[in-house]
Amino acid sequence: MAGAKLRVVGKAHRKLDATAKVTGVTKFADDLFLPRMLYSKLLRSPHAHARIVSVDTTKALALGGVKAVLTGKDLPIPFGILPVSQDEHALAHDKVRFVGDPVAAVAAVSEEIATEALDLIAVTYEPLKAISSAEEAVAHPEPRIHDYGDYGNLHKLIDLEFGDVEEGFAEADLVREDLFFFEGSTHLPMEQHAALADWAPPPDGKVTLWSATQTPHYVHRALAKVLELPPAKIRVIATPNGGGFGGKSDPFSHEIVVAKLAILTGRPVKITLTREEVFYCHRGRHPTLMWVKTGVKRNGAITGMHFKSLLDGGGYGSYGVASTYYTGALQTVTYPVPRYKFQGARAFTNKPPCGPKRGHGTPQPRYALEVHLDKIAEQLSIDPAELRLQHLVPPNSLTANYLRIGSMGLGACIRKVVEGSGWKQKFRKLPLGQGVGLACSSYISGAGLPIYWNNMPHSGVQLKCDRGGGVTVFCGSTEIGQGSDSILAYIVAEVLGIDPFDIAVVTADTDLTPVDLGSYSSRVTLMSGNAALQAAERAREILASHAARKLEIPVERVVFADRRVFDAEDPERGLAFAAAVQLAEAAQGTVGTVGSYTPPQSAGRYRGAGVGPSPAYSYTAAVAEVDVDQETGIVIVPRIWIAHDVGRSINAAAVMGQVEGSVYMGLGEALMEEMAYRGNRNTVHKFPSLLEYKSPTTLEMCDVVTYLIEDPDPSGPFGAKEVGQGPLLPVMPAVANAVYDAVGVRVDEIPVTPEKVLKALKRKAKGEEPRFGPSTFPDIPWPEPTRVPPPWEGGDGKAIGQKATVATGERRH
Amino acid sequence: MTDPKVTIAFELNGELTEVAFAPHKTLLEVLREDCGLTGTKHGCELGECGTCAVLLDDQPVLSCLALGLACSGRRVKTVEGMAAGGRLHPLQEAFAELGAAQCGYCTPAFLLTAEALLAGNRTPTRDEIKQALAGNLCRCTGYIKIYEAVELAAARMRGEAAAPADESVYGRR
Structure with missing residues (x-):
């Protein structure tokens, strides 16, 4: 494509989902209703830090219309987005760690009854000293909020040195020190988190979860782990997110809870968080x-x-x-x-x-x-x-x-x-x-x-050419309003010379679409875009070879534009894009390709x-x-x-x-x-x-x-x-x-x-x-620094003393 | 659950509609749960964000604060009632064209609030648009594409052959 005049890329386009969005047709998670659907609510901790002594759900279960009640015992397996911090439970197991930490869940025939049932759950807490700021956490290693972490209440300590900074300061004409503080803030998406789960009983034995998530692949993994189901028995569909901004990137308690409740009750179960609860889910900017x-x-x-x-x-x-x-x-x-x-x-x-x-x-x-x-x-x-x-x-x-x-x-x-x-x-x-x-x-x-170590692509695309001239692109990427679905269409349309609106996209469905890691770290246009580009170029290669034979021209002369496939030297000689697909399909069967993208290795x-x-x-x-x-x-x-x-x-x-x-x-x-x-x-x-x-x-x-x-x-x-x-x-x-x-x-x-x-x-x-502004930075028990000579000091990207066999270190985002 | 349902008749998107619902329900809940019109969204259900706005007798109201019962005999318009005869409303067209709907969750309320503005003011200034939309929160767009879309739709509704400004979709050169 290098040097070719771009017809689609770079122009101002309407998005593929624009009409659905301006007519109210787009189905967000809370817009989904299934027959016999139950509603779930979460009981959340009123304490910042407390041990859970007992949870009595007897009265809640006895309330008419309540179909199931869950507590921490029902979901004992921990989870978390990073392999190194699997420290969450869908419902608090032995301790609560913030005001709003989920403790119990109810499924009932209406939201009103589910809410009423929450009041009937009796939880006995033994309050613990609460740590309210990072400085307090530094000063008070005990009581520990978690039983893991680098030191006391310090979860993670990092010390990296690239060259001798003191030498740098000695060479300087001016050395300046400053202190700053950046307060935490939250994403505040207009759509509250919502999820709906359904269960097909054995022999299917399969859970389907629709959720407002930016990362269906990671939710898929977390559900498999906590529910102890094979991933093939779980289907996660990310509904279009009503805003994400990073706030819907973790696997969440409420997603696991509705899946479990659907399995227990044999009925679809939906949960929609209140705005107050969205503030408790948070995952926002770190102060x-x-x-x-x-x-x-x-x-x-x-x-x-x-x-x-x-x-x-x-x-x-x-x-x-x-x-x-x-x-x-x-x-x-x-x-x-x-x-x-x-x-x-x-x-x-x-x-x-x-x-x-x-x-x-x-x-x-x-x-x-x-x-x-x-x-x-x-x-x-x-x-x-x-x-x-x-x-x-x-x-x-x-x-x-x-x-x-x-x-x-x-x-x-x-x-x-x-x-x-x-x-x-x-x-x-x-x-x-x-x-x-x-x-x-x-x-x-x-x-x-990637977030978990693996050698596989970060984004995958499957592409199907229909004999009618339409193309369908399948990709695990998640539309959160940024336009990621449409990106797939523009890129494929550019390569195949068709209109973006000739293309259907199917995204963010773990049963239907190849894995894309999710809508985070500004990765989607580059990674799913490269995967789509590869799939489209492979499709073009197939179509071009058959068209070239038909037109009796070398394949390099085949041009794809304006829904036609034609000779660059004689543009009148050619065939419709649909005819090119039919030609290929008759010659070699269904026309489908795949593309994938893996980032280059880090230095x-x-x-x-x-x-x-x-x-x-x-x-x-x-x-x-x-x-x-x-x-x-x-x-x-x-x-x-x-x-x-x-x-x-x-x-x-x-x-x-x-x-x-x-x-x-x-x-x-x-x-x-x-x-x-x-x-x-x-x-x-x-x-x-x-x-x-x-x-x-x-x-x-x-x-x-x-x-x-x-x-x-x-x-x-x-x-x-x-x-x-x-x-x-x-x-x-x-x-x-x-x-x-x-x-x-x-x-x-x-x-x-x-x-x-x-x-x-x-x-x-x-x-x-x-x-x-702030005036002091507390003393922190920093670890021994990892010393890495920079490239201009002859460094090879490894730390001093690092064994040659050590791989690229912590693979985390 | 235990409350007996009440039935009201009202004009919904131009059609006489009868609907039965529990009497405590808000207009938001009646529209979404009992009329099946999920185009009306919610962001707080406390009257704070404007996401659930619909037109009640042509005026924007927050449907999370209005009781369904209070709408008996009145006229309600939701986003589902904007397009007519298989054609988008000029506001919908302009929002789609400019990308004024990103995630699209706040969009129905912005569209209806803007429609009420344009019904009373064919040539709103940028400041008048800002004032009219000040009760609607949007976290995606920074509102700018929304202002531009309202201005574009207003021009087209006045019969002008308007198009998006080059600077608006490509930036300043």
Whole structure:
């Protein structure tokens, strides 16, 4: 396809499911109703940390209309998304670990009766001391929330060294240290989690689960494990997600519970969580305390960087080990860092579990790094845009921590937003109260390694050509609103020369579709897109060979376009696409192909090298404009200019939507969104409602000026890189930097609320440091560092002292 | 379960409809569970997110806060009633064209709220659109494609031959 003129890829398209979505036809999980369906409700813990002494379900079972009640004893096998943290039970087994932890479940003929039955379940708890923050977890190794983890209540401790940072600091003209805090926030998808299970009795003995999940393959695995059923006896269908943002990426208690209840009752069982329960499921942004020390030369070149993070993980593991690695992984992919040290710790606390939210572990350090650089630029009297432009990681290079960079369009991104925003006329030149701030970022286009170790592809596609000219694409990928179903159609349509709407897609059904690992880590366009590309090219090869014979031309001259297959040198000579399929089908039988995608092997071979590698990195730059009211501290963001290097747009309209949606979610995090807990009992969620958990409405959302930079990456289908998460990253630091430009105070804590701005302004008025933010980073019992010489010090990707036989280390996302 | 059902007659999407339901049910529940119209969604069932909005006598209401019983003899319009004669409503067309529906979960409520706006204001400004839609939350789009879709539909409903702006679907060049 190289060099060929693209007819489909890169244009603005309607999505395949657009009509269904605007007519209300799309069936989300809670829209499914089956005959004789029962309704389930979960009883959740009112305690943050307690031992379960007894659970008495007698009265609940006796209530008319109740068909089954489950407790922890009925589902004793633990599960969890990562192999290293199988620490959850569908219903609490011996302990509850946060307010909202599920303890028992009811199936009844109506939701009302199920709710009534919850009140009749008597649970006796023995409360334990609750740990409410990461700092408290560091200070109190006992009582342990879990009986595993690296130290006391510290779930995970990481210490990685790539070169000698002290040497780097010694070479520097300026060494600066800063502390930052990023508060937790949640995904807040408009659709509450819901799942429906059905059971076909033996000899079928099969469970079908429809669920609003981003990862049907992992739910499939978790169900097989906990229900002790062969995977072939379980079918998981991911319904279109009414928003995910990472919040529907774990296997959840309620999914396992309805499957078990369907088996026990022999009837379909549905559960839809209340909005309050969605806040307890959480798996959102980890609250993260960060310390960063960087040495720079007078021209801004970094000589060394030391970064520490402390994450508040909440009650369970979730993706937390990966999240912790991610707080240290991508510091190196934007500006060259010749020597780098990262220490990361994740604490267990008695709060709803944290996990992957859009950007997964990277927005917190990106915020810290970009504000830290803004301060460094000021100290060096260099324009922050120039500082970054002068020191960009080169394309096709290897970073200190062995991440392989392909295409790199950050320079073009910076130039676009600088020019578009009028940066040079505004920065440090606007009247008091108005300001502009700039920040950059990068994100992965899918993780290089799967969540559980295996050698199989990350994405698979089957493709069937119908003799009528239609094509069906089967893929395990999951539509969460980002348009992943349509991506399959655009790519296949491009290769086969047909219209995207000639293509039917069947996705996210473990019985029907080849495995795709799920809609997370911005992997779907690149990975399922490459799988679809391979399947389509194989189909084209089959069709072309028969068409060439018929047309009596060499196969290289066969062109597929406009639903025709024809001679490039004589376009009138050809046949309809359907006729080409019929020709092939008559000659060799049903025309079907497969395609699959496996990412390239990572360059890093050290323990921990599994997090960070990606086939391609997207890049983003943003300028935010702010108005700060010095009386109230209220920050208004009228406009954000953002440029995103997407490699190549497959559907330009959808790319625009992802950029704008990312800016929106970043703006919410920058200004208002926080998982807040009550002051006196700070393990109880303060605002488990959509009204009180503040998110931007139409009245707070800013204008967005978007530039798409297309620096095609050879790893992506037609050069495409990710867009779903990366453009969120620069928004928070750009806003914080703009606030400083406007009123001269640093708010080193996200969200930048009016209260914090006012406190900083008051300190400024008193002549104190004009700053609001954390002041200390606790002492943590770090392990011995893993020392990995960077490539330019002769390193081969392995740690010093690492045995040659050790493989690529921890394979985690 | 134990409450005897009540029956009401009302105009639903232009058709006289009779439906029996437990008297405590909200309009949201009656539409979804008793009329089989699942196009109306819910995000909180507490009147906070706007996701369940429908038109009651042409005015947007939150169906999670309205009792089904209170709709007797009144006119209700849901997203299922927007397309007519096998053709999408201009708002539906514009939302589909611009990608104003990403996950699509909040979309029915946005469409109906926008329809009520355009019924009273053929030429809304961007600020008027923002005000009219301020009670509806969307987590996917950042609202921008939604504003653009409402503006595009409004222009077409005025008879103008409008198309999506190049900058809106390809970015600023």
